[in-house]
Amino acid sequence: MTTKVSSNAFSPVRSTRSATSKWVGISLTMLLLVAASGCKKKVPVPPPPPPVAPAAVVTPPAPARANVAEFVAEPATIERGQSANLRWAVTGSNDVVIDNGIGTVPANGSRTVRPAESTTYTLTANGLGGTVTKTARIVVTAPPPPPPPPAPAVDRRGTVESRIQSDLKDTLYDYDSNNIRDDARAALTANADALKRIFADFPSATIAVEGHCDERGSAEYNLGLGDRRSNSARDFLIQLGIPAEKLKPISYGKERPQCTEASEGCYQSNRRAHFASGQ
């Protein structure tokens, strides 16, 4: 930056000359007035006027050269999102400007800034002695990477549906029966533990306990039999501490078979209590 050399009307030489001639003029006028008054009356000659007081020449203060005593950023390094303080002290100037959107500021002051990226601030002070500038740089560092987001629920706990499908086993029944067999007892006991874990992960979940039948009994009778199967499995789970309101019984009779072959294997897999997400 170059310092401008002023060439205006207040150059020191000319100002001095002009003031001198003014004071000479005033003195002459006063002399004439004294002479004129002496001609009117015969009065004792007055003492000579006091000497004209030397004109008090007011000298404008010597134009001080603008000086930026300090311009600092504290701290000089921040993380993105944090703020820093710019502080400055300027003498010899009433015209102090800081760039980067701050604008005109008092000669002394401070300002909190929150640059998004590393920024060099330039303070410009215009004074009689010219213009001076000073810069302050704030280095913005990227914040540390955020902690990895918690794994979405599906990854850790699965959906209610997937958990029901993977954790809960069908309860199987004999033909035209809703008695809990020994193998069903073991399956239901394991289901009760699994249900407690599922409800811990999904407190608002409810489970439909579906009763199904094989295709041999009449459709109508199987609606009633399926309801009994649903309720026998449900009652067993309630005894093992599963809240009753979490388990909704529903009978599908033989309306939703999972297989349709006329074989005992298929019949057995359809004679079941099945667990699904409640609605």
Added chain:
Amino acid sequence: MMRKLLLLIPALLATVLVGVVQIGLAQNTDITSWISGQGGKPALAVTEFRGSGTQPFMGAFNSTLFSDLQSSSVFEMKSRSLFPLANPQRPEDLRQEDNKQGYALQDWSGAPVGASHVVFGYSAAVNGVLVLYGYVYDARQTDIQAAQLLYGRYTGTLDDAGAIKTAHEFANDIIQKFGGTGSLLGSRIYFVSNRSGNQEIWTMDWDGNNQKQLTNLKSISITPGISPDGSRLAFTTYARVSPRIMVLNTETGRPQPFYNQEASLNTTPNFSPDGKLLYYASTASGSSQIVVAGADGQGFRRVSHRNAVEVEPKVNPKNPGILLFVSGPGAQQIYRMNSDGAAVERVTNGEGEASNPAWHPDGQHIAFSWTRGYAAGDWNVFVMDVGTKQYVQLTHSEGKNENPTWAPDGRHLVFASNRSGRTQLYTMLADGTQVKQLTQQGTNKYPVWGSK
């Protein structure tokens, strides 16, 4: 074996007769001829009707008249190949004697025709309308004046549809005249079909025409029951997740209010004969039990107090104080009880599994499904006299045959069978003959026969 079963029929008949007399329908004795076999049936000689200005439509008329009369099972239909070359078209054509040209009544009653009655008539175009004149004469009468049994005049549009309409109406009058308890004309079958992708309620004419979807619930809808006047249909639907009862207006297809008891299962609804009550099975008390409520679901009351699965309450059409239902303990059987839950008694003999009781309009017989004599799941249609417990088997292990219900005429049954692969609906006569398949598309089940 078959022969033995058929021999049971006269025995059934005697019971029916007694029952019918007791309930004051003594005039209607021709229902007996339905069961008593061919011998007691009127033998009809149905002549070819011709038309004056309407001849193009008489083919449709003649085939419809013949098939309606034949399928009524009221008559023995005489073979046309034995008929005289000519036949009367008007009463004026009849003569006392004519040397067997066909204009004398004895030409029809004597050999080789052997008819008890002759049906004749003609049609004409009158002012743009098809007018059908139909006559039935007793061919065994010697006095022509006394021989006329029926005269009817019927009108229809000048096309096949108009001719068919007059044929249906004339046939209906003939059947009524001979003691039929009603006609199939105007009756409709309601059923469940999955052809739209979901199990929805459908309806069709009694002969399988005009198949229409009634519900669009996109769920599982099953076990329909029709009100006696045919105006309302109650059924079980999963549309609100758990199985509940819905009642529809059959004309508009719109649901009517029905208050469902709080229960995991409300199913197998059945209207009382006056249409004011709905019996159904509900688990409101814990297990599936027979309950009753108003047709809007209000005024709920438990009927039975047994510890066994109970479904399919069926109110006796002649005596609403008696119910049939299907229940255990043990293999499912048909039971009866009073409508207050008292006097429970097993109706079927404990063999196999029994279900789907459907009252005959006489309140004495039932059609039902039974696995008696077959493996579990191999259902056949049987008819039983509830009083004597005597029964006749109508289907014989052609697939599973289930959900038989009676037509309003008391002579036809509709039932579901998988004899051709997928389950379809069939009609047959009460003696198991004249089996006709009514549906083809998708799977079709749970038929009920409404009076309209």
